[in-house]
Amino acid sequence: MRDVALVAAGMTNFDYRINKRAEELVSEALLDALESTKGLVLDDIDTLVTSYFIDARQVAEEWIIQDYLGHRPKAAFRVENGGGSGASALYAACSLIKSGLSETVLLAGWEKMSLYRSRMANELIARGLDIDFDFDVGAIYTACYGMMAVRHMYLYGEREEDFARIAVKNRNNALKNPKGQWKKRITVDDVLESRLIAYPLKVLDCSLISDGAAVLILSSRERAKEITDDPVFVEGLGIATDTMRLGDRVEIENFPACRSASRKAYRMAGVENPVSEIDCAEIYDSFDTVELQSYEDLGFTDKGKGVQFIEEAEIGGRLPVNMSGGLEGMGHPIGASPVAEVAEIFWQLRGESCNQVDGAARGLVHSHGGVGTAVFVGIFGR
Amino acid sequence: MGFLLEYSDDWGMIAPFFQGLREKRLYGTRCPACERVYCPPRAHCPSQECRLAETEWIELEPRGVLESYTLLGLSTQEHLDDLPLILGLIRVDGCSTSLMMRLEVDFDDLVCGARVEVKFREGACRMRDIYAVLV
């Protein structure tokens, strides 16, 4: 099978972007990506793969996007997999190129959440829980993640302060990201004093409600040479799944699907020891607790030892995590977020990140949908 | 901002579970092949080796173990008036899965592994109409 190259990445500022429609945001991100190429034009793209999550005001929004970009009569389709849609769309884009079905693919992810504001956005996201069971008792996603964290705290003794350190790390990383949404330096006390959403998660332990778009352009290794002198290669990919309802699992304190997905990706990429062989990572911190649990499930440290890894995840640590600010700092326009995580790793490996890890040559992207119901891990290298 | 979706119930083959709530009885389903008991109920067993075997209804004792819990400061529209709301995952005795439900308890008394009993409100027909208390 053919090697897949990332040849360009682009994104909009993440924020409440009330003055732009989704298709205008996607255009902004696409123009950002095209700028860095050797004159790639829309005509050169044969397939468009799209990702967004909330089907409420507009459904089949991908049709507006393909139409607006003038992508006709070429192949285009949406990939939906909850919060992991953008990552699954990448998985699909890679398989198109590997198989030879496509030569150059545009992957576009976006979300406009300011349309609903945070309370209604939470309601719409919560509809991704089982409507007759967990949704019916009043759960939102934060409740499910809160229960996972409570169980982890019960077994391994973390305190709320421990999770807060991750929120502080990520939000303060975002201050260096001009495209990030979070603009204020915070402390552990700020996190602890913020309003309760679902114990132990408070407002500042949670990802942001955002508008934004992110794109990636992918091609075969051969084609990549014509588009850029500095491609990044997809070395490993893994998707693994778990039950939809948290209660249907045996293990609720961690993400078994993350362990499976990462081992698949590591095997494909030939990674044996992630901490020594990977230089930087973007982890899907929809809640800071997920980042801690994922240190363990990704094999960065042993189960129950996540707290001890937090300092290693700082810039300057052994394996920096969420240099972009993550979903808590950069922002979380759901359909765009995984695409933006990959974009950050793309820029890291090219030495172009706003929060650069010295000499980064191999990076990891983790993202997921549901309560870890569909987990994606990707390994990227130079 | 208002957002109203109207639809009919979609109980399908697990209707006996919801009908049971009205009679203050808790039902689960058991796979005849692997003998796992599911609550929330499933009409077919998801264990790959059971090849979607159709399950059988069994009545469960409304008691179990609290696997985890949380205290909500935000919920969906229909439940905002009930905040702060405590939710828990309850593994009903004998089951291999847990049911998410409301807890009517003092939050500070909660600990993973606590024994709980499931209670039914008058005329219960949905998950929101049952709750658990510490025993």
Ligand SMILES: CC(C)(COP(=O)(O)OP(=O)(O)OC[C@H]1O[C@@H](n2cnc3c(N)ncnc32)[C@H](O)[C@@H]1OP(=O)(O)O)[C@@H](O)C(=O)NCCC(=O)NCCS
């Ligand atoms: C945590 C979070 C709710 C904070 O949102 P915020 O806008 O910064 O916080 P606010 O204090 O403004 O409150 C949020 C909403 O709750 C409402 N609210 C606040 N206190 C409330 C209360 N006691 N009861 C009911 N509603 C309340 C507010 O009115 C606001 O609703 P609105 O925006 O629709 O008017 C939000 O950032 C969030 O939901 N993050 C997680 C997003 C998510 O789950 N993404 C997907 C993960 S996979």
Ligand SMILES: [Zn+2]
């Ligand atoms: Zn079975």
